[in-house]
Every structure is written in C-alpha cells, then in structure tokens.
Amino acid sequence: MDIPKEIKYCSCGLEHFCAIEDIIIEKGANKKIPALISTASCKDVVVVSDNNTHPLCASDIAADLESQRIKATEMIYARDGVLIPDEKAIIQLLEKVSTQTDMLIGVGSGVVNDICKYVSFKLKLPYMIVATAPSMDGYASAGAAMIIDNMKVTYNAHVPKAIIGDTNILRSAPIDLIKAGLGDMIGKLSCLNDWKISHLVTDEILCDNVYAMTDNAVRRCIRDIDGIICRNEDSVQRLMEGLVVVGVAMSYMNNSRPASGSEHHLSHFYEVINIMSGGKYFLHGIDVAYSTAITNALRHKLAAETPTKFAYSFNEDEWQADIRSIYGKSAEGVLALQKKLGLYSNKNLNYIKEKWDAIREVLSEAMTYEETVTLLKRAELNIEEFYDLYGFDMIKNSISYAKDLKDRYTLFWLLQDIGLLNKYADEFGKLLS
Ligand SMILES: [Zn+2]
Ligand SMILES: [Zn+2]
Structure with missing residues (x-):
C-alpha cells in the first residue's frame, strides 16, 4: 500500500510527514515479517500478544523469526476479560525487555498496539504492529491511548516502523471488532x-x-x-x-x-x-x-x-x-x-x-x-x-x-x-x- 511519506509545501502552509516505512495489507502478509526485521538489522525482538492473538498467529510469527536466527522473546498477556493498557501491563512488558532487545512486535489490535507504542517510545526502540483486526484507526497514529491512574490519557508517542495486516486474519476477526473499525x-x-x-x-x-x-x-x-x-x-x-x-x-x-x-x-x-x-x-x-x-x-x-x-x-x-x-x-x-x-x-x-x-x-x-x-x-x-x-x-x-x-x-x-x-x-x- 503506497501512501506518500511526506507532502512538502502543502497549500495549508505546513509540511506533512509520516515516518512509517512499510504498510503491507494483503493475503499472507505475516510471512514477510522476518525479511522486514532483517532489513531493519534487528536480531532480538519481543513479540507481544494476548491469549487470543498468540494462538492465532503470534506463536507462528515468533517461530518464523527464530527459524531465521532472530531471537524472539514472547510476552503473552493472559487475562480474563479485557486487557487494559495500564501500569500493570507496562510493567509486565518491561520485564520481558532486555538490554539486547532492538524491536517490539505487537500482534493484536487496539490495546496491544497502544501498549507497544507507548513502551517502545519510552525505551527509544522501534516497534512494528501486526494487526489482527480492522478495529480502530490507531495503528498508524503517533498517539498511545493508555489508562493511567484510572484516567484515559493519550500520549504523543511515535508511529510504528511497519504495519502488517494479513487479510486472511483480518477478515476472520470477531465481527464486533470489524463493526468497531x-x-x-x-x-x-x-x-x-x-x-x-x-x-x-x-x-x-x-x-x-x-x-x-x-x-x-x-x-x-x-x-x-x-x-x-x-x-x-x-x-x-x-x-x-x-x-x-x-x-x-x-x-x-x-x-x-x-x-x-x-x-x-x-x-x-x-x-x-x-x-x-x-x-x-x-x-x-x-x-x-x-x-x-x-x-x-x-x-x-x-x-x-x-x-x-x-x-x-x-x-x-x-x-x-x-x-x-x-x-x-x-x-x-x-x-x-x-x-x-x-x-x-x-x-x-x-x-x-x-x-x-x-x-x-x-x-x-x-x-x-x-x-x-x-x-x-x-x-x-x-x-x-x-x-x-x-x-x-x-x-x-x-x-x-x-x-x-x-x-x-x-x-x-x-x-x-x-x-x-x-x-x-x-x-x-x-x-x-
Ligand atoms: Zn496541508
Ligand atoms: Zn477512534
């Protein structure tokens, strides 16, 4: 999917810029992840998922990366009910990140994206999002919507290095997530x-x-x-x-x-x-x-x-x-x-x-x-x-x-x-x- 990285000298008087390097939305897109990680010269990543997206595709992504000699540590949010992007979730992810980690890969939709965006920004690491549902517009935005001290706060963080969307997975998302998107x-x-x-x-x-x-x-x-x-x-x-x-x-x-x-x-x-x-x-x-x-x-x-x-x-x-x-x-x-x-x-x-x-x-x-x-x-x-x-x-x-x-x-x-x-x-x- 081609979107211009920048609009210089826009008629509104601003210069517009977007730092996302790759947007791949197609059937079988997830198979392209190891090549993207290698091109980015990354060797040690944390793959972040939850109890739904782990069996769906995150475990396969981690296995693909390992087979290409990229170390893939898994962080699986196993929670009953809804995952909340709060202080607890941040700490759980930080515990999986080491000094060697050079990228976070979120596998999920809204909340996983927000947590990865926020934590990677704080750690000054790049992140990539593998979307599992067309459920909201935050994949490409710089804002991370977190719940801190019980308040919803949108932090200005950064955009992902890449957005991956395998249409076979996206179309099979729960219908409520499709309706939400x-x-x-x-x-x-x-x-x-x-x-x-x-x-x-x-x-x-x-x-x-x-x-x-x-x-x-x-x-x-x-x-x-x-x-x-x-x-x-x-x-x-x-x-x-x-x-x-x-x-x-x-x-x-x-x-x-x-x-x-x-x-x-x-x-x-x-x-x-x-x-x-x-x-x-x-x-x-x-x-x-x-x-x-x-x-x-x-x-x-x-x-x-x-x-x-x-x-x-x-x-x-x-x-x-x-x-x-x-x-x-x-x-x-x-x-x-x-x-x-x-x-x-x-x-x-x-x-x-x-x-x-x-x-x-x-x-x-x-x-x-x-x-x-x-x-x-x-x-x-x-x-x-x-x-x-x-x-x-x-x-x-x-x-x-x-x-x-x-x-x-x-x-x-x-x-x-x-x-x-x-x-x-x-x-x-x-x-x-
Ligand atoms: Zn403009
Ligand atoms: Zn919205």
Missing part, C-alpha cells in the same frame, strides 16, 4: 465537520489535502459497508486501508484532529466513567458510531437556530461541582486542564454571530440523525442498545461535560460559547422523541 470510520463524518467549525471559529489550520484524504477513505468504506459486514476479503482490506490512511492523516497533522472530534469526546466519556464505576461500555469504534448519531442530531438542531438567541453563560461554581460529582477522583485533573486552557470565555460569541451563515452551512452538511441511524443499521449497529446501556442521564452528562476532558474545539465548545450546551443536553430526550 467501521464505526470508527463513520465517526470521521462527525469529526471532519468539527474541524471545519474550528477553522471558522478559532482559525485553526484546516488542511484541504489531509481533509480530502480522510474524507475519501471514509466514503470508500461507507460505499462498501455491506461487503465489510459479510467479511468479503477485498472489502475488509479496504476498511483496514482506510483505518491506516486516517492514522497517516493524524501523523501528517501531528495531532488527532482529522480523526477525533466531539463524537470521540463522547466515546471517551463513556469509557472513562465506566472504567471508574466498573460499568460496561462498548468497544471504542462502536461507541464512536453511536456518538456520531448524537452529535449529528445536535448539529441539525443548532443549524435551525437564529443567532439573536445566543448569549454566553457560565456558572463556574456549578460547573466545578458538576465536574467533581461526575469525574470523582479524576475531577481535579479535568479542572486543572480547563483552567490552563481558558476555553470558558465569552471571547468567541460575537464572532460566531458574525460568521453564523458560514457555520450554519457547515453544520447542515452533516448527515441527519435519521440518516446516521440508518447507516449504522447497515453496519448491524442498533442505536437502541446504546440508549439501553447508558441511559439518558449518562448521555445527557456526556453532552455537557465530555468536552472538559479535552483541549479541542468542537461542536460542544461552539454550543458552550453561545450558551446552548446545557439546554441541549437537558432537552436531549425530547430531541430524539
């Missing part, structure tokens, strides 16, 4: 809209090239949604390629702006809150997909407003009390972040009123709630399960307070700036009925 792609329709909004309101750089490459990748996947759901090999390859393209887009911008907006704020909220309370939550991309229906509903409601009603309002004492009651022991970190960012201010209000026609036009470009829900149904995602699991109170709180976890301008900050956020959150139930 598709959901993560569908979510880009929400975050790209946020990017345009932020460009209009805050003058954030909007790169037309990176925007178009992300948008094209998403539309290719959506056109092929039926093939992806029935595990057609070419379709699953297209999904995996789309997820990688989005990751490269993030590398190009040096942040996750092309891939993560208000819909990801909601998904992070559900994850963080439920990790703290021990509650259940959906796979990342599935949360993102349902959250896209919510943010699109809010966009269309907002597009119908007239700016004479807009007025800034913020009660700091009430806000602090709410943050403390919702985020519990993580609240002080959230409060400190927002204090540092200073986003609560009336500085954008008049400008938003002035620019309202252009903003409304962008908001109206989004799919409607009904269109989004219909699209999700084609991906075998029924939004009723989302309402059943979280309930309207949690969803209402997410609309008001998910943005406080992040530093990014999105639809939620736009609503905050014009004094409508909490009203929209309260009216959420009515909005959908």
Whole structure:
C-alpha cells in the first residue's frame, strides 16, 4: 500500500510527514515479517500478544523469526476479560525487555498496539504492529491511548516502523471488532465537520489535502459497508486501508484532529466513567458510531437556530461541582486542564454571530440523525442498545461535560460559547422523541 511519506509545501502552509516505512495489507502478509526485521538489522525482538492473538498467529510469527536466527522473546498477556493498557501491563512488558532487545512486535489490535507504542517510545526502540483486526484507526497514529491512574490519557508517542495486516486474519476477526473499525470510520463524518467549525471559529489550520484524504477513505468504506459486514476479503482490506490512511492523516497533522472530534469526546466519556464505576461500555469504534448519531442530531438542531438567541453563560461554581460529582477522583485533573486552557470565555460569541451563515452551512452538511441511524443499521449497529446501556442521564452528562476532558474545539465548545450546551443536553430526550 503506497501512501506518500511526506507532502512538502502543502497549500495549508505546513509540511506533512509520516515516518512509517512499510504498510503491507494483503493475503499472507505475516510471512514477510522476518525479511522486514532483517532489513531493519534487528536480531532480538519481543513479540507481544494476548491469549487470543498468540494462538492465532503470534506463536507462528515468533517461530518464523527464530527459524531465521532472530531471537524472539514472547510476552503473552493472559487475562480474563479485557486487557487494559495500564501500569500493570507496562510493567509486565518491561520485564520481558532486555538490554539486547532492538524491536517490539505487537500482534493484536487496539490495546496491544497502544501498549507497544507507548513502551517502545519510552525505551527509544522501534516497534512494528501486526494487526489482527480492522478495529480502530490507531495503528498508524503517533498517539498511545493508555489508562493511567484510572484516567484515559493519550500520549504523543511515535508511529510504528511497519504495519502488517494479513487479510486472511483480518477478515476472520470477531465481527464486533470489524463493526468497531467501521464505526470508527463513520465517526470521521462527525469529526471532519468539527474541524471545519474550528477553522471558522478559532482559525485553526484546516488542511484541504489531509481533509480530502480522510474524507475519501471514509466514503470508500461507507460505499462498501455491506461487503465489510459479510467479511468479503477485498472489502475488509479496504476498511483496514482506510483505518491506516486516517492514522497517516493524524501523523501528517501531528495531532488527532482529522480523526477525533466531539463524537470521540463522547466515546471517551463513556469509557472513562465506566472504567471508574466498573460499568460496561462498548468497544471504542462502536461507541464512536453511536456518538456520531448524537452529535449529528445536535448539529441539525443548532443549524435551525437564529443567532439573536445566543448569549454566553457560565456558572463556574456549578460547573466545578458538576465536574467533581461526575469525574470523582479524576475531577481535579479535568479542572486543572480547563483552567490552563481558558476555553470558558465569552471571547468567541460575537464572532460566531458574525460568521453564523458560514457555520450554519457547515453544520447542515452533516448527515441527519435519521440518516446516521440508518447507516449504522447497515453496519448491524442498533442505536437502541446504546440508549439501553447508558441511559439518558449518562448521555445527557456526556453532552455537557465530555468536552472538559479535552483541549479541542468542537461542536460542544461552539454550543458552550453561545450558551446552548446545557439546554441541549437537558432537552436531549425530547430531541430524539
Ligand atoms: Zn477512534
Ligand atoms: Zn496541508
């Protein structure tokens, strides 16, 4: 798969660069790993897997490497339930790394990728990811999403040296992981809209090239949604390629702006809150997909407003009390972040009123709630399960307070700036009925 390593002199004024050297997504791709390791002059690697991906292909990869006289130490995360990328997982991996180790090879999907990305970055070692499911867009991105001190924190780490995806393995992944990858792609329709909004309101750089490459990748996947759901090999390859393209887009911008907006704020909220309370939550991309229906509903409601009603309002004492009651022991970190960012201010209000026609036009470009829900149904995602699991109170709180976890301008900050956020959150139930 060929993606340009760099775009020099881009029309947005930036130079875009991605350090990934090889992206191999094809049938039998895993057989190419020993040659890639040898070309990289590596001789001593740690192969990281879990109790699912070890029997699936990690043990074969390690055996192939050993047969080519490359020392392959295995780190197998054997856990009941979900593997969490936390302090314990980091220490377990560090125990397998020696002073001779010259590369980490992750075999798995989201969590294994995040742990390997984070640990290899800290150790200043390269890493390679052998994807076993087209489940999320983080393979090619530099961000490592970890859970540290019970908080989801995305660290700016580095990109893998290579991404390997054997389509035979990818298409056999559990269907929920395939749906999650598709959901993560569908979510880009929400975050790209946020990017345009932020460009209009805050003058954030909007790169037309990176925007178009992300948008094209998403539309290719959506056109092929039926093939992806029935595990057609070419379709699953297209999904995996789309997820990688989005990751490269993030590398190009040096942040996750092309891939993560208000819909990801909601998904992070559900994850963080439920990790703290021990509650259940959906796979990342599935949360993102349902959250896209919510943010699109809010966009269309907002597009119908007239700016004479807009007025800034913020009660700091009430806000602090709410943050403390919702985020519990993580609240002080959230409060400190927002204090540092200073986003609560009336500085954008008049400008938003002035620019309202252009903003409304962008908001109206989004799919409607009904269109989004219909699209999700084609991906075998029924939004009723989302309402059943979280309930309207949690969803209402997410609309008001998910943005406080992040530093990014999105639809939620736009609503905050014009004094409508909490009203929209309260009216959420009515909005959908
Ligand atoms: Zn995502
Ligand atoms: Zn650009």
